[in-house]
Amino acid sequence: GNSVTQMEGPVTLSEEAFLTINCTYTATGYPSLFWYVQYPGEGLQLLLKATKADDKGSNKGFEATYRKETTSFHLEKGSVQVSDSAVYFCALRGKAAGNKLTFGGGTRVLVKP
């Protein structure tokens, strides 16, 4: 079945540092890939997505590229802010899965001033 593996946290960074969160997946065919962010006490917010190989999703300074050859969708941001402190989830949606999302375990990011 489908699965998503992402690096465990917590990841602690200083403001303006470079952030990378690794995400790899297992799925048949060509799934759609997503990054969601969860701030304390809130639900999930879609950060970015990519629906086919080599697509790059981007939003709020975050980027991720759909790499079919390495089955990866790593999240990057060049200069993080304290407000980026949150839990980040990588997820996939299989082509035949309707709207079912399969999530990774989440990575907690803490940005210190």
Next chain:
Amino acid sequence: KAGVTQTPRYLIKTRGQQVTLSCSPISGHRSVSWYQQTPGQGLQFLFEYFSETQRNKGNFPGRFSGRQFSNSRSEMNVSTLELGDSALYLCASSLLVGGETDTQYFGPGTRLTVL
């Protein structure tokens, strides 16, 4: 446009009781999905509804059930509560089902505590 709303936000129940959670999707959205979030198991898919029909179901026991009404609002029910059912239950809505450009929007969740 109002987002996905879930009620109640917090709930405390005891073992053996049953509970009903409610989700109102974004206006115009016809698909509603439910997820359970726990520290141990992470985010797990419960079920998905579209136009009042269950389209997909996760690997949860039959104690977990749901339904969707003609106005797209959805409820999920958990009967005979167990301690392990303590979790954040998240609802997500989208326009359609599985569309490549479709985006799911999540509500703030209902925090269920079973004592």
